[in-house]
Amino acid sequence: MRTKTGIKQLLYIAGCSFAIVLLTAGCLPDNEMQPEQTVQVSTAGGNSAASEQLAVQPAEPVQKEAGSIDSGDAAENENTASEADNETIVQPQDDNPYGIDPDKPMIALTFDDGPSKYTWDIVNTLQARGARATFFLIGSQVATHEAAIDYTLANHNEIASHSFGHKNLTKLSDVEVINQIRPVDTALLERHEYVPALCRVPYGSRDERVLGILKEEGKPVIGWSVDPRDWEVKDKDKIVNHILDRVQDGDIVLMHDIYEPTAKAVAELVPALQERGYQLVTVSELFRFRGVTPQPGEYYRSVPPAEEAEKI
Ligand SMILES: [Zn+2]
DSSP states (O other), X not given: OHHHHHHHHHHHHHHHHHHHHHHHHHHHHHHHHOHHHHOOSOSSSOXXXXXXXXXXXXXXXXXXXXXXXXXXXXXXXXXXXXXXXOSOOOOOBTTBTTOOOTTSOEEEEEEESOOOHHHHHHXXXXXXXXXXXXXEEOGGGXXXXXXXXXXXXXXXXXEEEOOSSOOOGGGSOHHHHHHHHHHHHHHHHHHHSOOOOOBOOGGGOOOHHHHHHHHHTTOOEEOOSBOOOHHHHOOHHHHHHHHHHHOOTTBEEEEETTOHHHHHHHHXXXXXXXXXXXXXXXXXXXXXXXXXXXXXXXXXSBOOTTSXXXXX
């Protein structure tokens, strides 16, 4: 009896010690990482105090990876346990809070002409799958869509400028072009403490003069390499199929967050693209992970791997 009790006590003490070791080890990565607190919303110059103040569910893959431990053994165990990822997982870092692997395919979904009531659905879809996108909003919409913009930023998406009034900039005077750019920055700064790093000209319409003004204004100009013409077809399946048939690593995909079929298409596209191995990143992240610094006044359609980004 004595011996049995002694063994039981020993086992109990050993069990407690093991539990304490596990608890201590388990705390380390959580405290070190906390990706939702270290996130910069716009990696190319933007910032958003507003987004950091809001409680946000961390993106799904981040949660997974934040739970794994830095040591090689623990990471191996994590990999074995993971059903979805059978390859090496890139650990989240302060400058890479989502654990994006620069060597794996990535694309940037972009949404123009919002915000609108459909922006919320699209952000929810992205958030649920640990994905992010870039929203090129119209400046005149900023004052009336504060909550949607806050929600977009709080879920770590990028906000960019699509001009103040969606006019063809090539038809405006120099001063008028400037007046389509600066008020967007001012409105976002005043209301959201955020400065958009990137710009997309309405209709993709630009010439040397307009690009010269945007260079002076410090704005890289973002085009697209995949265009399902969602504004025209307004058909979920056509939008999904167009993109899935054409998409390649480094693509920038153009859509509009003002149409219901687009929002429904995104709900199918996000998981479908992820299943094909694409990481869904913001445009600024696409540049950063490809080692490309976007230059003001330059027009970019895509950021393919291991090449200079495509320019006009
Ligand atoms: Zn537009």
